[in-house]
Amino acid sequence: MDCYSSLFIDALTRGDLEALRRIPKSDLHNHQSRAANKHDLEKWLNVTLPPFPKVSSLTEMDHWYRQNIRGLTPTRETFELKIKSAFCEAIRENIVLLCLSIGPGDMQYFNNDIQEFIDTIEKYRLEIAPEITFIPEMSLCRTDNEVMNQFQIDTSLELLKLNYFKSVDLVGDENVSPAPFRDFYQTCREHGMITKIHVGESTSYENIEKAISELEVSDIQHGISASESPELMKLLKEKKIILHVCPTSNVMLSNTCDYTSPQLRTLIDYGMKVTLNTDDLLIFDSTISEEYIKLYQSGNFTVHELDDIRLCGLQYS
Numbered sequence: 001m002d003c004y005s006s007l008f009i010d011a012l013t014r015g016d017l018e019a020l021r022r023i024p025k026s027d028l029h030n031h032q033s034r035a036a037n038k039h040d041l042e043k044w045l046n047v048t049l050p051p052f053p054k055v056s057s058l059t060e061m062d063h064w065y066r067q068n069i070r071g072l073t074p075t076r077e078t079f080e081l082k083i084k085s086a087f088c089e090a091i092r093e094n095i096v097l098l099c100l101s102i103g104p105g106d107m108q109y110f111n112n113d114i115q116e117f118i119d120t121i122e123k124y125r126l127e128i129a130p131e132i133t134f135i136p137e138m139s140l141c142r143t144d145n146e147v148m149n150q151f152q153i154d155t156s157l158e159l160l161k162l163n164y165f166k167s168v169d170l171v172g173d174e175n176v177s178p179a180p181f182r183d184f185y186q187t188c189r190e191h192g193m194i195t196k197i198h199v200g201e202s203t204s205y206e207n208i209e210k211a212i213s214e215l216e217v218s219d220i221q222h223g224i225s226a227s228e229s230p231e232l233m234k235l236l237k238e239k240k241i242i243l244h245v246c247p248t249s250n251v252m253l254s255n256t257c258d259y260t261s262p263q264l265r266t267l268i269d270y271g272m273k274v275t276l277n278t279d280d281l282l283i284f285d286s287t288i289s290e291e292y293i294k295l296y297q298s299g300n301f302t303v304h305e306l307d308d309i310r311l312c313g314l315q316y317s
Ligand SMILES: [Zn+2]
Pocket: 029, 030, 031, 198, 221, 279
């Protein structure tokens, strides 16, 4: 419990979204290029964005995003609106600890100059949300193309010299081995960085075991399929590996049937360290407060369990 726990529990019990927004929270699994609140972009760009339909894969989601949203922000000026919105959202939702995952490829909007990209992020952060604890995260993508993997590693090694990024994440096809990134992750650890990987979202727990073995990560993005294996959950607990879960993302990509699905329930029952996050707010249109409400109203979790999840995020460092 912290000094906000009773207010959090009261707000959640009453389904009071406005009161819930005022309670301090974290968002630690959040992709910068899709972190904007769609209602900000609708207002600022004077457009109407279609609702995201439930799909059956990440590929379908990417396709929908390219068809419906990506083209709305083709310039530096419009891309910056997404950065601005992410920090506005942190203030609206009282997200006091925010990790934004930044794709170096998006520096194309900033004359291919990563420092210009970083300076722009910092400009908006300092203007809008200077009080929050901010964790800039570098995002890489595992592929089956050796040249592409090595290019990303070489680029990222240069970025490490900036001493800006505090975390690293590896996205991409879960069935592709993360082994080519092993040495790079070792270097990141030597820099004191948080080390994450997207895994266990749409494939079995065995890929989580491989990822831990190859990269020795400190955190897992999603990781819900760990619930299939008591041995793996025991290992995750021993290694103090945190899972950053995103329920609406899981539902909308058909990785779980609904908010009552047993994966997260099992993880909580085993005492796993779990945080609650938005993943891609611009697509899923579910704020962090709405995530708490959806889980509570599913009837699958008590208010105290959800407060423990909130506190797990706040105690993250
Ligand atoms: Zn994600």
